Amino acid sequence: MCEECGQRPATVHVARRVNGHQTEMHLCAQCAMEKGEIGPLMQSPAWMLEQFLAALGGLGVGSPGPAAGSAAGPAAAPLMPPGRAPGGGRCPACGLPFQEFARTGMLGCAHCYEAFRHELGPAIRRIHGAARHVGHRPPDGPAPRPSAGDRPLAAAPGVGASGAAASPETPAASAGPQEPAAERVARLRAELQKAIAEERYEDAARLRDEIRALTKE
């Protein structure tokens, strides 16, 4: 429920880092717009980076991205996997300290992705709503791994609570028992178009999240 008006469902989750303190707000679209929290700022590169850093810092804040509307609310567990001291370590190749990356969001070299893989995985999934590249590959680029390669990422704690993280290996599980997944997606897409045309943004956001969860590779 929206913290501002207490009347409409909260579909916009805003993470902020002010003077080193993490804060979060859960607002309905209307209140968010009135408070200037969405519109041009939402989904902008700066906003995405802010959300990314918040996720990296272990704050379980949903976003208007695909993770929104899922079970991952303020109570979600920190995204850092257990058994790894958060903020420890450096990239062995370029020497970038994880702490510095967590502050700037900028990586130091290609190997940083391997060095910080466990921290990066959930945060990448949170802002992109996806965990797997689809599309062009360079000629020398490695082929996609079999989907079992996802397991460590999909099983990361904190993400497991999110509906959007429905295990990619079992897409059939997300389809309703009576309605085939493809038909359900088509129906939801039509409803989404209608909701957008009628400017029912809360409905649109919910439908979009449902579609994303269903079409997750």
Add this chain to the structure above:
Amino acid sequence: MSALDAPGNALSSWMRGDGPSSDVVLSSRIRLARNMRDAPYPPRLDRAGAEAVVARVAEALRGWTDESGRPLRVVRLDALSPLERQVMVEKHLTSPAHVRQAVGALALSEDESVSVMILEEDHVRIQCLAAGLQLRPALDRALRLDAALAERLPWAFDAEWGHLTTCPTNVGTGLRASVMVHLPGLAMANQIPGVLMTLSNNGMTARGLYGEGSESAGNLFQISNAQSLGRAEGEIVQRMEEAVRQLAERERSVRERLLNQMGEALKDRIWRAYGVLAHARRISSAEAMELLSLLRLGIDLHILPQLDAKVFNELIVATRPAFLQHLTGQEAGPEERDVKRASLIRAALRRAEARAS
């Protein structure tokens, strides 16, 4: 620099005012972010490392030609004056972040529709521009250049996360597709917040092109995809084109409605804007943008039959502070700039009317 060899040429070919849906969509842009796996990323490059990256990318670009068979010209940033760099930014050929780099270079095609930023936030950012709503052709051109570079440079690529960019917000395709749209009707009808919300709900972001945040000078907005991972390049672009086509449809219907409802009042506003632009002796950048937006609306609604869309596209670039300064060839104070700007606009309108008659 071709942009600077021809002073007074504010218009790259992709800004000439034609192309699909050009009554709403001024231009389309594709950007692909790429890095090499065997070199530190720009934030951790020292000077020697940065020079080495510039040299490798420049070498890899050698021999590549665009569709008309012309090569890219590589210019080091430190070979450009601060003013020239600012002009490049105002013409959208590079970014403010890029021209701030101590070491870097820009490769540019002759028609300025293809550019490669070397050492921006990433080692390489390929950029392709096209007039009107043409994201797909721009994407194809960018991927063609990417494929050529990938044969010579070891792109940092991961089976799971795709292209490994400096900032993980760009990971995957490394693609940012953008369109520049002119939305005077939706702005007049106070529908911009709703539009922004709809776009945001569909994984897109919009910002005022010249203003700060939600402020937009001249009702110009840039719309881009937010997420770069999890969808193929073609799908990202197709979804954007669909959304932008719908947006253009909505803008057109609002314009028609405004014309029906306001009638003479709207025509009066447009002719007054024309009157000021055609005769003023001093005009600020902000006022010029506001009036030029009305002028363009008048052109699209056939209220100002003596003008064409090209004059608007030319003037929104030519009246920017650095370009203006570049045109006048001198360091001008704000007051002097306002005088120059007014004179430049008057001359451009006279030329446009001569073209039409």
